[in-house]
Amino acid sequence: MREKINQKSRPDPITEKDLILIYLNEKRQFLVQVTPNLKLSSDLGEFNVGDTIGKPFGYVGKTHLGKEFYCLKPSTADLMMKVKRTTTIVYPKDTGFLLLETAIGPGSKVIEVGTGSGALTLVLAKFVAPDGVVYSYDRREEFIENAKKNIERAGYIKSVEFFCQDVAEQGFLQKGVDAIFIDVPEPWGIVPKAAQVLKGGYHVVSWSPNVEQVKSTVDALQNYNFIRIKVSEIVEREILVRRQGVRPRERGITHTAYLVSAQKIYGVRS
Numbered sequence: 001m002r003e004k005i006n007q008k009s010r011p012d013p014i015t016e017k018d019l020i021l022i023y024l025n026e027k028r029q030f031l032v033q034v035t036p037n038l039k040l041s042s043d044l045g046e047f048n049v050g051d052t053i054g055k056p057f058g059y060v061g062k063t064h065l066g067k068e069f070y071c072l073k074p075s076t077a078d079l080m081m082k083v084k085r086t087t088t089i090v091y092p093k094d095t096g097f098l099l100l101e102t103a104i105g106p107g108s109k110v111i112e113v114g115t116g117s118g119a120l121t122l123v124l125a126k127f128v129a130p131d132g133v134v135y136s137y138d139r140r141e142e143f144i145e146n147a148k149k150n151i152e153r154a155g156y157i158k159s160v161e162f163f164c165q166d167v168a169e170q171g172f173l174q175k176g177v178d179a180i181f182i183d184v185p186e187p188w189g190i191v192p193k194a195a196q197v198l199k200g201g202y203h204v205v206s207w208s209p210n211v212e213q214v215k216s217t218v219d220a221l222q223n224y225n226f227i228r229i230k231v232s233e234i235v236e237r238e239i240l241v242r243r244q245g246v247r248p249r250e251r252g253i254t255h256t257a258y259l260v261s262a263q264k265i266y267g268v269r270s
């Protein structure tokens, strides 16, 4: 037992090309890829990121002004929130919920439309790796190019194939996929194409900021043989724990998206 505990707590050394979260304080957190000569500077001082190579995750360093910084392992939410954005992105609270509304896991084949900045793509890739694949579609080549860089940096590029086309017009190139994730302004235009390539019994999910979009999406799902249609909103409230009192934070992200999930059946419903 003792041996097992020791093995588990063995330090995880930082190596070149690792992604680390440099944390100075709540307002100063940087996701960086470690390279030998990379310098990081803020108003709290500067330091050489390369000096962290060989140190363990959890290492505490000091800037040239003597301020402490912490070398932390980035969470999946950190990877999402710190992508270089060329579009709006999905949020971790909504992504976690919708992932569990599907049946996907390692080895699954899933479709995503649109790629956007790749925040969702990298989570899907992490989930289906090492043998699964994410077929990611976007009609804008420049968004795909940026997303590729974000996903490459996160380390999941091997699990993703990209396709530049308008799915509402041209549909998908794959058949028999395990789930379809839709994050576009007009999800109802994608539903007929999704119905053609999703495995029977499996899941389609979508994100929409406005109720009107949800209504049109649900109408389309009903018309294309989807059942168990569910619409949800996930509300997250951060709680401040401080000496002077414990209470919810006053500010923060309030609304992100309405979440739709449904399952495909075969045949015509009565």
Ligand SMILES: C[S@@+](CC[C@H](N)C(=O)[O-])C[C@H]1O[C@@H](n2cnc3c(N)ncnc32)[C@H](O)[C@@H]1O
Pocket (backbone or CB within 6 Å): 087, 088, 089, 090, 113, 114, 115, 116, 117, 118, 119, 120, 121, 137, 138, 139, 140, 143, 165, 166, 167, 168, 169, 183, 184, 185, 186
């Ligand atoms: C909000 S962004 C997706 C953000 C992405 N989920 C993320 O987390 O980074 C929506 C994307 O859908 C793409 N898009 C919109 N309609 C499309 C369509 N009919 N076919 C393919 N891509 C589409 C847009 O070009 C845009 O990049």
